[in-house]
Amino acid sequence: MFNYSLQIMVLAVAVSLTAPPVAAQKVKEPKALNADWSKPYKPFRIAGNLFYVGTYDLACYLITTTKGNILINTGLAASNAQIQSNIETLGFRFADTRILLNTQAHYDHMGAMFAIKKKTGAQLMVDEKDAVVMENGGSSDYALGGHGSTFKSVTPDRLLHDGDTIQLGNMQLVMLHHPGHTKGSCSFLFTVSDEQHSYKVLIANMPTIVTEKSFADIISYPEIAGDYAKTLKEMKNIRFDIWLASHASQFKLNDKHQPGDAYNPAAFIDPAGYDAAISNLQKEYDEKLLH
Numbered sequence: 001m002f003n004y005s006l007q008i009m010v011l012a013v014a015v016s017l018t019a020p021p022v023a024a025q026k027v028k029e030p031k032a033l034n035a036d037w038s039k040p041y042k043p044f045r046i047a048g049n050l051f052y053v054g055t056y057d058l059a060c061y062l063i064t065t066t067k068g069n070i071l072i073n074t075g076l077a078a079s080n081a082q083i084q085s086n087i088e089t090l091g092f093r094f095a096d097t098r099i100l101l102n103t104q105a106h107y108d109h110m111g112a113m114f115a116i117k118k119k120t121g122a123q124l125m126v127d128e129k130d131a132v133v134m135e136n137g138g139s140s141d142y143a144l145g146g147h148g149s150t151f152k153s154v155t156p157d158r159l160l161h162d163g164d165t166i167q168l169g170n171m172q173l174v175m176l177h178h179p180g181h182t183k184g185s186c187s188f189l190f191t192v193s194d195e196q197h198s199y200k201v202l203i204a205n206m207p208t209i210v211t212e213k214s215f216a217d218i219i220s221y222p223e224i225a226g227d228y229a230k231t232l233k234e235m236k237n238i239r240f241d242i243w244l245a246s247h248a249s250q251f252k253l254n255d256k257h258q259p260g261d262a263y264n265p266a267a268f269i270d271p272a273g274y275d276a277a278i279s280n281l282q283k284e285y286d287e288k289l290l291h
């Protein structure tokens, strides 16, 4: 009896030594319904040291500085190679990516974050309110969560708060906390320059509503209605020259630019388009409150 249990014990110790300490994360990216999300798109210079390196609809932005580059958003998991080749096509080194930013922790902007962080060694800086959902691969998201991880978990290197500055070389970006779409959705405001002009740029996370539920029923995010209201109010008062967004369709990239077009930052000066988009979202929000 003693020998038998000792044998079991020895076996158990041996198994625990060889077994991996933590079960590998299972990631199940939802099947993308929109083919535009993965369709390749020719990278181009938007304005000064700001470049478009995303897919046809999932916008990714590269900001070059005197000390390496900043990449905002990463598309779906499979877009990893496309983003790298877009950066290299423009003549930049992927390995020079120093800082990774994200406008919202949904899989369509986070899919390739883990892979890109690993390959470049860049520092990931995120809105503190999205930190938890980034670490569990989206499984705790109040709207898209509950089905396990939809993107590979990443651990942020720095947590950002409303109004914080991200500094790299000669560039400074201000993070604007714009919650609602996710708890830590955010936008970025910064100035880029070319030989003639400077442009104040807003990369806006548009506060679209993703949940079918009534706000009152979202118990894991009791502040949701107030967060959307505050975000909409703040977004109406931002001053900028150029606005862009997390999805190309949100700022009508394809009306403003055709692949191969000459450099033309003026194409992205569209305050009326921004105001119209925000006022549509305000209407959606107001209607949502009635249900």
Ligand SMILES: [Zn+2]
Pocket (backbone or CB within 6 Å): 104, 106, 181
């Ligand atoms: Zn989203």
